[in-house]
Amino acid sequence: DAGVTQSPTHLIKTRGQQVTLRCSPISGHKSVSWYQQVLGQGPQFIFQYYEKEERGRGNFPDRFSARQFPNYSSELNVNALLLGDSALYLCASSGPGTGQHTPNTGELFFGEGSRLTVL
């Protein structure tokens, strides 16, 4: 039973470039959330998508955007990268699932993350 998968796992970009991160939720989960985790801090909420619609947005600039596809996978895009965007980007899915991934009031299942370094 596959968990949340993210790609790429590591990437290096330079300032001003753009990046696209991808996420596939657990089978049967319809909600995907994105979080940014800077070293030494807890994850910070960026977006939540459910049924292809944005359902929540954190305090991030417009350089950050996301979308969800009909198969419930999602992409996070960051434009005009800054040094401060260097972080671990975590995708999490939630919702009714199958097998071991049953819901537990608000539980999120995280992928291993995409570690972005901006030089």
Next chain:
Amino acid sequence: RKEVEQDPGPFNVPEGATVAFNCTYSNSASQSFFWYRQDCRKEPKLLMSVYSSGNEDGRFTAQLNRASQYISLLIRDSKLSDSATYLCVVNRGRTLPYILTGGGNKLTFGTGTQLKVEL
């Protein structure tokens, strides 16, 4: 003031010790509460939910005090494998089934408390 506050630690304890972490939250409208565990350079994983009545799972006990707006986690008989960062998490979204229909699954994470269990 941060929405969720934790002592970052580190807490260095000998194997077999009992250790307690506290966490405070600022939004009295918060609906549900969790402790997540995050191993070094890994994704966060749900450790346990926190209920008003308190709940216990083996060596772990979680308590919620809504009046004082704090959450606690007690670990008894610490093991080397308990070494990790423990994240206090608050959800201002509503409880099931609203969360599962994508209505507000926004979790706010604390900075995390680092625990190191030593021989």
